[in-house]
Amino acid sequence: MISLLYKSSYVFVLFYYAVIPLGYLTKWWVTVEKMKGNSTILVTGGSGYVGSHTIVELLKNNYTVIVLDNLVNSYSDGGCKPEALKRVEEITGETVTFYDVDITDRAALDKVFKNHKIDAVMHFAALKAVGESVRIPLKYYQNNVGGSAILLEVMACNGVKNMVFSSSATVYGDPQFLPITESHPTGQGCTNPYGKSKYFVEEIMKDVCTADPDWKVILLRYFNPVGAHESGLIGEDPSGIPNNLMPYIAQVAVGRRDKLQVFGSDYPTPDGTGVRDYIHITDLAIGHLKALERMFSPNFKSWKAYNLGTGHGYSVLDMVKAFSEVADRPINYEMVGRREGDIASCYADASLAKQELNWVATRDIKDMCRDTWNWQKKNPKGFKSS
Ligand SMILES: NC(=O)c1ccc[n+]([C@@H]2O[C@H](COP(=O)([O-])OP(=O)(O)OC[C@H]3O[C@@H](n4cnc5c(N)ncnc54)[C@H](O)[C@@H]3O)[C@@H](O)[C@H]2O)c1
Known part of the structure; x- marks a missing residue:
């Protein structure tokens, strides 16, 4: 009798701890695989920087991709597709359907949804120049916030209710603690309309889910x-003076600009310059696929925010040194005063993405510099040089 009890408790333990989770895992895996292929x-x-790299990963994983962009910040020679997308097709050997559509144009958006059976939206379209957003805030709110609200409405009208949204660490403002977790307050310290537009859209999306x-x-x-991208066919192609550090360094290295201005050398950081969490664009792109898989899993409900970063902070001077080593040439720079709105340090706690998305960034600072340099050398004037 006792041995029978023993045996049945083994069966129970086996069932509870192995068979049920295995069944659950299989169901999850089947759903995710089915979604990928179909x-x-x-x-x-x-056709922008993050979008184009993410599309490469989507196509590699057998998703069908429809792109819409109004080309406000991406280059086209006037042909049927922007240059970045032609290059994406060259890298992957796959085709993408492209629409020259503005997200604030409700009727045109609706037509895209009527033309295709769309399962989910990855929403990258936005204006992103922090300084410009201070000068023309209404344009940023109309485009980023108004455009997103219209997109959400058109999606709902067409029964598409799955969304991966490009938000930003700027929603955390000046960090109250480091590394920044997803539970860090948002919205409180956003100092510019661009950052606020990301925060507002996040809040709108949370309300829609509620x-x-x-x-x-x-x-x-x-x-x-x-x-x-490691091929050097696609990369960041800022129009005008780059707002971000890495493209600026690359343009100095290639001789397009004289010298880098380092804003602030008296921050409370190891070398006095600002510290940021740099993440390789391919790692970021893969993070989007992991997010999509998580969203398609049967147990995902409502909304969730994830940090995509490496968890390591590098200073401006660390980046200059790393780039200079990779490019094998000095990077001319000068120290100037702090830039308004900049913060001392900002880096992520990326452990939630590791736990729940099964994602970690695998590329290091050397990979980041090498691939930027490869892209810049092959395309000294960006996409226009082709
Ligand atoms: N690159 C970064 O450092 C960074 C950091 C955090 C968040 N983000 C966010 O990621 C997203 C993508 O950034 P990116 O670096 O690829 O920028 P990007 O400017 O290279 O790409 C954005 C694309 O959106 C398009 N676009 C803008 N407004 C549009 C509209 N109304 N209708 C249709 N298309 C429109 C632009 O033409 C451009 O091709 C943005 O939402 C940005 O705010 C970027």
């Missing part, structure tokens, strides 16, 4: 994306 993803702002439980939203809070 899903169509609409990518807004897909109002309708069918919605699933993942908010990806990027830290500092840098680098380029």
Whole structure:
């Protein structure tokens, strides 16, 4: 009798701890694999920097991709597709459907949804120049916030309620603690309209999820994306003076600009210059696929925010040194005063993405510099040089 009890408790333990989780895992895996092969993803702002790199990963994983972009910040020679997307097709050997559409144009957006059976939207389209957003805030609110609200409405009208949104570490403002976790307060210290526009859109998306439980939203809070695809065919191509450090360094290295201005050398950081969490663009792109898989899993509900960063902070001078080593040439720079709105240090706690998305950044600072340099050398004037 006792041995029978023993045996049945073994069976119970086996069932409880092995068979049920295995069944659950299989169901999850089957759903995710099915979604991968059969899903169509609409990518807004897909001819931009982050979008184009993410599309490469989507195509590599057999997703069908539809892109819409109004080309406000991406180059086209006037042909049927922006240059970045032609290069994406060259890298992957796959085709993407492209629409020259503005997300604030409700009727045009609606047509895209009517033309395709879309399963989820990856929403990159936004204006992103912090300084410009201070000068023309209404343009930023209209484009980033108004455009996102219109997109959400059109999605709902067409029964598409899955969204991965490009948010930013700027929603955390000046960090109250480091490394920054997803539970860090948001919105409080946003110093510019660009950062606020990201915060407002996050809040709108949370409200939409509260109002309708069918919605699933993942908010990806990027830290500092840098680098380029390893082929050197696509990369960051800022128009005018770069706002971000890495493209600026690369343009100095290639001789397009005289010298780098380092804003602030008296921050409370090891060398006095600002510290940021730089993340390779390919790692960031893969993070989007992991987010999509999580969103498509049967147990995902409502909304969730994830930090995409490496968890390591590098100073401006660390980046200059690393780039100089990779490019094998000195990078001319000068120290100038602090820039308004800049903060001393900002780096992520990326452990939630590791736990729940099964994602970690694997590329280091050397990879970031090498791939940026490869892209810059092959395309000294960006996409226009082709
Ligand atoms: N690159 C970064 O450092 C960074 C950091 C955090 C968050 N983000 C966010 O990630 C997203 C992508 O950034 P990116 O670096 O690829 O920028 P990007 O400017 O290279 O790409 C954005 C694309 O959106 C398009 N676009 C803008 N407004 C549009 C509109 N109304 N309708 C249709 N298309 C429109 C632009 O033409 C551009 O091709 C943005 O939402 C940005 O705010 C970027």
